[in-house]
Every structure is written in C-alpha cells, then in structure tokens.
Amino acid sequence: MKRLAWTGSLLLAGSLTAPVSFAQVSFDRILNANKEPQNWLTYSGNLSGQRYSELAQITPANVGNLEMNWAFQARSTEKFETTPLVVDGKMYITQAPNDVIALDAATGRTFWVFNYTPSTDARPCCGRVNRGVAVLGDTLFMATIDSHLIAIDATNGRPIWNVETGSAKAGYAMTHAPLVVKDKVIVGVAGGEYGIRGYIAAYDARTGKEAWRFYTIPGPGEPGHETWSGDSWMHGGASVWMTGSYDADANLTYWGVGNPGPDFHGNDRPGDNLYSDCVVALDADTGKLKWYFQFTPHDVYDYDSVQVPVLADMEWKGRNRKIMLWANRNGFYYALDRTTGEFLNGKPFSTVTWAKGLDERGRPMRIAANNPASNAQRIYPGPLGATNWYSPSYSPRTGLFYIPAWDNTHAEFQDAPADYKEGKNYTGGVLKNYGAGIRANQVLDRKEEDGYGVVRAIDAKTGERKWEFKMADLTMSGILTTASDLLFTGSREGYFSALDARDGRLLWKVSAGGDIAMGPMTYQVNGKQYVAFAAGSSLFAFALRP
Amino acid sequence: MRSILIATMGAGLLLAQDHAGFSPGQDTEAGAQLFFANCSNCHGVDGATVPGVDLGRNKFKTASTDEDLMRIVINGVPGTGMPPTNLPREYASNIVAYLRSLVVPTVFNGGDARRGHDLFTTKGCTNCHRVLGTGSRTAPDLSEIGSMRKPKELEQSILDPDADIKPNNRTFKAVTRDGATITGRVINRDTFTFQVIDSKERLLMLEKADLREFSFSEKSAMPSFKDRLAPAEVADLVTYLMSLKRMDSK
Numbered sequence: 194m195k196r197l198a199w200t201g202s203l204l205l206a207g208s209l210t211a212p213v214s215f216a217q218v219s220f221d222r223i224l225n226a227n228k229e230p231q232n233w234l235t236y237s238g239n240l241s242g243q244r245y246s247e248l249a250q251i252t253p254a255n256v257g258n259l260e261m262n263w264a265f266q267a268r269s270t271e272k273f274e275t276t277p278l279v280v281d282g283k284m285y286i287t288q289a290p291n292d293v294i295a296l297d298a299a300t301g302r303t304f305w306v307f308n309y310t311p312s313t314d315a316r317p318c319c320g321r322v323n324r325g326v327a328v329l330g331d332t333l334f335m336a337t338i339d340s341h342l343i344a345i346d347a348t349n350g351r352p353i354w355n356v357e358t359g360s361a362k363a364g365y366a367m368t369h370a371p372l373v374v375k376d377k378v379i380v381g382v383a384g385g386e387y388g389i390r391g392y393i394a395a396y397d398a399r400t401g402k403e404a405w406r407f408y409t410i411p412g413p414g415e416p417g418h419e420t421w422s423g424d425s426w427m428h429g430g431a432s433v434w435m436t437g438s439y440d441a442d443a444n445l446t447y448w449g450v451g452n453p454g455p456d457f458h459g460n461d462r463p464g465d466n467l468y469s470d471c472v473v474a475l476d477a478d479t480g481k482l483k484w485y486f487q488f489t490p491h492d493v494y495d496y497d498s499v500q501v502p503v504l505a506d507m508e509w510k511g512r513n514r515k516i517m518l519w520a521n522r523n524g525f526y527y528a529l530d531r532t533t534g535e536f537l538n539g540k541p542f543s544t545v546t547w548a549k550g551l552d553e554r555g556r557p558m559r560i561a562a563n564n565p566a567s568n569a570q571r572i573y574p575g576p577l578g579a580t581n582w583y584s585p586s587y588s589p590r591t592g593l594f595y596i597p598a599w600d601n602t603h604a605e606f607q608d609a610p611a612d613y614k615e616g617k618n619y620t621g622g623v624l625k626n627y628g629a630g631i632r633a634n635q636v637l638d639r640k641e642e643d644g645y646g647v648v649r650a651i652d653a654k655t656g657e658r659k660w661e662f663k664m665a666d667l668t669m670s671g672i673l674t675t676a677s678d679l680l681f682t683g684s685r686e687g688y689f690s691a692l693d694a695r696d697g698r699l700l701w702k703v704s705a706g707g708d709i710a711m712g713p714m715t716y717q718v719n720g721k722q723y724v725a726f727a728a729g730s731s732l733f734a735f736a737l738r739p
Numbered sequence: 740m741r742s743i744l745i746a747t748m749g750a751g752l753l754l755a756q757d758h759a760g761f762s763p764g765q766d767t768e769a770g771a772q773l774f775f776a777n778c779s780n781c782h783g784v785d786g787a788t789v790p791g792v793d794l795g796r797n798k799f800k801t802a803s804t805d806e807d808l809m810r811i812v813i814n815g816v817p818g819t820g821m822p823p824t825n826l827p828r829e830y831a832s833n834i835v836a837y838l839r840s841l842v843v844p845t846v847f848n849g850g851d852a853r854r855g856h857d858l859f860t861t862k863g864c865t866n867c868h869r870v871l872g873t874g875s876r877t878a879p880d881l882s883e884i885g886s887m888r889k890p891k892e893l894e895q896s897i898l899d900p901d902a903d904i905k906p907n908n909r910t911f912k913a914v915t916r917d918g919a920t921i922t923g924r925v926i927n928r929d930t931f932t933f934q935v936i937d938s939k940e941r942l943l944m945l946e947k948a949d950l951r952e953f954s955f956s957e958k959s960a961m962p963s964f965k966d967r968l969a970p971a972e973v974a975d976l977v978t979y980l981m982s983l984k985r986m987d988s989k
Contacts, residue, residue: 313817623776
C-alpha cells in the first residue's frame, strides 16, 4: 500500500454560493437505496443490479418535454463508460482512464478533480476505460486500469489509500465500478486476453487491507482444479470485469466470470474450465464459494459471463422465490434460484448456432461442428456476443427483463496454438468476416443480416419475447427503467431514447452525437428528476421543461 | 462481407507488387487477415475509428517508418489504448505491408493502364462514376478504388455487377408521403433516417417516418460489360482502376 501525492485540483469547494455538504453514506443506506430514489448509490442504482428507479416525475405522458439542463465535456477521447453516482445533490463520475470528478448534480459544475495517472505498464485489452466509482461513508472507491484500488475523500478529492491488487505488467487491469458490501470494497480483475488468473477480492474500506480473495480458477488441491489440464489453470483467464450484486438475506455476493484462455484454442485446457463463464455466489464476509452455475463449459468463443447479476423476487410456479435473471453473452437467457444456484428456465434471446439448446440442468447441448477447431465455421453469436457488459434492466412493475442485445452478429472462428508470455496477447486463433468491433464507425455500412442492435423485452419467468425495439446499428448502451413505466436507452448511433416499458413504443428521442456506451441513470435534486447519460466524450443531464 | 480477405486472382490477371517501402517477402494478403483478426476490433475495418489515427490512409500518431509500426504492433504503446500483441516479427511485418499497400502505388501488369483510362472515359463509366473530380457522383467515386478492391473483385464488378454489392451501393428507392419518388444510394443511415445521394447528385436527409415506402434492390444499377468489352479491354480497365490509390490526406 502506498500513500498518494495529491494531484487533484479543488475548483469550487467552499464557494459562497455552492457550499459542499456531504452526508455519510452508511451501508444501511446502500442496502435500502430504493427508499431514497433521489440518489443513485451504486453502479446499478442498488445492490440488486436491476437498474430500476422508483422516480416517477418523468412519465410516458410528459417525457416529450425533456430538455438538456447541462452537459459535462470530458478531457478524454476514450469511451465514456461511467455510470455516475449521485449522493445528496453531488455527482461522482470517472473520466477515462482514471480521473474522478465531483460535480454539482443540478448544474454540472465541477467541485474537484482527482487526477490519477496509471502506470504505463497498464494494458487493458479493449480501451482505457472505467465504469464508475463506489461510495461508503464519505469515501469513494475507484478501480484502475493498472489494477489498483484507490480510496478518495468524497468531500475534497484527496486520496486516502491506494493498493495494488495485481500486476499491470502481466495484464491485470480493472475497469468496473467496485461493489461495497458492509465494510468491504469488492473488485474483480480483467486481463483474460493476457493469460491472467482471475480473482475477486475484498478490501477493508477503511484501511485498504485485503480481507479475502477468491481465485476464479481453483489451484491444486481445490475442488474444480481437475477441470483444467496441466498448467493451463495458471494462465486460464476467467477474468472479472463487471460489478456484482448482493443479497443481504443470504449474505451472498454474486459475480459473473469471464471466458477461459486462450480464448479460441481449447485443446490445451480440456475440461469445463471452472469457474470460467460462471456466476459465482460468495459469502460476502469470507469470500467462500457457496454455489456456482456455469453457462458455457469449455468456452472457445470468448463468451465472457461478466454480465451484471440481476436479482428479483417473484412468484414462481405457485411460490415466492428469490431469482437471478441473466442474459448471457452466449445468446441464452437464464433464470436461476439465487439461494441455491438451481437452473429454473432458459432459452435463446438471440440467434444461436453454437448450441442447439439447454438441457434440463441448463447445460448447453453443443453442436460439435460449430467450434473453432472445425476450422472457421460461421458461428452465431460472434465473439462480442448476443449481449455483453451493457446493463440490462428489470422492472418489478412490468415483470419484464430488458436486454440490450445484438442479433445476427457472427464470425468465423479459427483455432491456433498460443504460447504464454507475460503481458502478451494470449487469445489463440483468429477471426474472419467479423465486422462488429467495439467502436462504432461514423458511417454505417452494414446489412441487417450482418448484425443489429435491439432492446428485447422478455417475460422474466418464461423467457418469451414480449416486444423489441430494433436499431440500425449495434448498441453498447445499458438500459434504465422507472416506476412510471419508462425505459431509457442509448445507441451507437448517438440517439438517447425513451420507450414505453410496457410495449416498446418510442416516446421521445434526442440525437446526442456520439456512441452511448454506458448505463443511463436517474436522480432528483431540489424536486426535479434528471436522467443522465454519456455520449461520445460528454455527459448530459436532461429534465422536464418548467 | 469483407471480400477483400478472400480475393483470389482471376484467370489472365497477374498481380505484381511494387514493393517500395517494404521488403520483399512480406505478404499483404496474410497481413490483411492478421489486420482483421487483431486490429479491426478497435481500429475498425477501415482503420479509422480510433481518434487521431487513420490506418487506411497511413495517418499515425507517432510512427513513420515500417520499423516504428512493427514495434507498435508487437509492443503496443505504453500509456495509451494500444496494447501489445504476441505476434512474431514476420506476422507484424505482414500487417505493415498490408497497411502500406493501401497507399503505395501498385503496378498491376494485367493490362495497360493508359488504355484502361481511355476506356473508362469513352465507354460511359463517367456517366455514373467519378475519378479525381471528373464524372458523375451517382455511383461510387472510384478515385481510391485501387486501395479498396482486388483485381478479381473489380473484374467481377465489371462483368457481373450483381454478384457482390456493398450494402451502401445497393439501389435505394423511396416514395414520400406526398407521392414523390426518390432513387439513389444510401450513403449512411440510422434507426430513424437515411442519408441519400440521389440520381441528381443531391444529398438528401430522409426521415423514415416521412416515407410511405422504401426498398433496396440487390440488383446493381450498373450494367454488365461482359458483352461490351473484350477480355484484353477488361484487363486494361482493371489495371487502370488498380492504379487509383488512396491519397495521403496530410
């Protein structure tokens, strides 16, 4: 651990007209975040991952009166993937790669900037991005692309502690917003493309001392180690790069785990490769594994299962059950019992050709010919998946689960051997006729049969599609729903849209002029509800015209 | 489909590269495959999606020599979004060769470029196509077509224009709610709109909501020249078109 020299700049703190005030964010407040919908206290709004808000000032009837109240322009050309937190009128965002900025949530004016310069050893595979901070008490927490976890004073932007969780030089990187559970800050690590050994780790929020660490690839002697061959477990990836969820009743924290490495070359790692492509349920105090469910055993397609676990309580076949909803990058939708991990239901939500379906335990029934070793088969979905890290949403009012999906994307996968070298690419194989990258082209030149973005609303219980909203280009935007049955989402085209969550009808849209690649959120200050989203290099806050 | 990846040479058309700027033995075809496997995810298929970099036009932030580029491909650029790869030098050199091939003038020996130029201007091509400021804009501008297509693909487009049409080169037809008919090419589009260049060379912005109907034709507006050109003339025309390379816009 090391103390940081403070490089932040205090801009407006202490101003006579806008004094900084700060209320302590206890874990009890986070646990009951739905009771204070004017705030947005975690990456997904609360600990259930639903990205659903009880705010209802903006309605289907008046959403057409939204107008921009303010914009914040980042000093970065990287993708703006952060979901802001809002605490009692103050907004906290990250500016790629790893600056933290406090804003006035009603005006967008900056209070302070904490500048952090990550090590030049940092090598995140797919952009120097960050998706936001966590808060506890009067402290913010940011995970960095050089694999550090930093605690920052939310009042003045001064760093408090800084711990290195893994070696940046070896490819360990962190891009997601941490999750606070009780007195701990929990993070996972990216770097699957570089042959890391993934982990989820918890740190004491006050001191930064590591409390527990769960390796997503079991070591020798641990259950599940037998699902790897030879030394393949040492560099098998299974990264963790999206924020988990938490169930207080079970005291379990749930995290999605990434694909095994080398991504497209499975011959050197025969077996299921646990706990890659799993959801793991960990005791939040100890990090001990309670249960796991593997979506894609022995993945050779890069189908990371890092999606945000969405927790919902509902009546299920005559009794109330605690459910986990999951739209996976592999193209299947799953409903699990989140207390036991039992598979309850599953079916494709997008075009799938690597498996013909799921068996009664939720295990995919593979189509043997459709894998990279069969030499460049066209396989659906492509390596970026039928969905990815973009947040889905669940509305307890409609009972619908809303998926930011890609359909018709595909690729020809070709197997090739890979040798591990520290910090070097370790994907094994090539992709052909693969036109869907992680950034949008400014001009769209694609047929629908080569992929499009779509919001798919499915019945959370049955997986049946209820409605869809198709886009011309792909989408990397998360989805927000509200208690007034509004659904907000963006697109690569730069449109930010409001749909009727009940039937998918377009109610309002604005062209924001840049990729929207983050999870939208909503909050309220001085009686006014705002909806915030980022497009291109800017963050926008919209509210109703007076 | 990125047919650039799978092009093979047609009968009677021989590809010879002028290797100015890189060493013999570097394989641009292999480099193209490696580019689409390793680079296009972030850089885009045309190499232009990362701000400040346009690989297709050889606009780089810091690199100038082939060795600079190979070092960046292999080691990445510390402190930026460009990560290191695990590619051997030979593979990296193929990627560099591919990038250089997009701007380095190519001598295609299948025919005579001067005769091809004459054919281009006398056989009606400029009624629809434009090269370096001359000709119509209704069909794609071909000023840089030699960087975008392989000889076999150009030959196919001349003899069998319907065989493989890029999405934005399809013929678009729309009828507005007040009954006006618009034909042309959709040069960009999104969920709600089309950006069109119409048959009168006008740029139009069309809201889908304002259209009574619209459709794309998989048939090319271009006639086949199979019975209008002799094989030697096709080779001349392809040779001319292959000489039209991307201009460095520095």
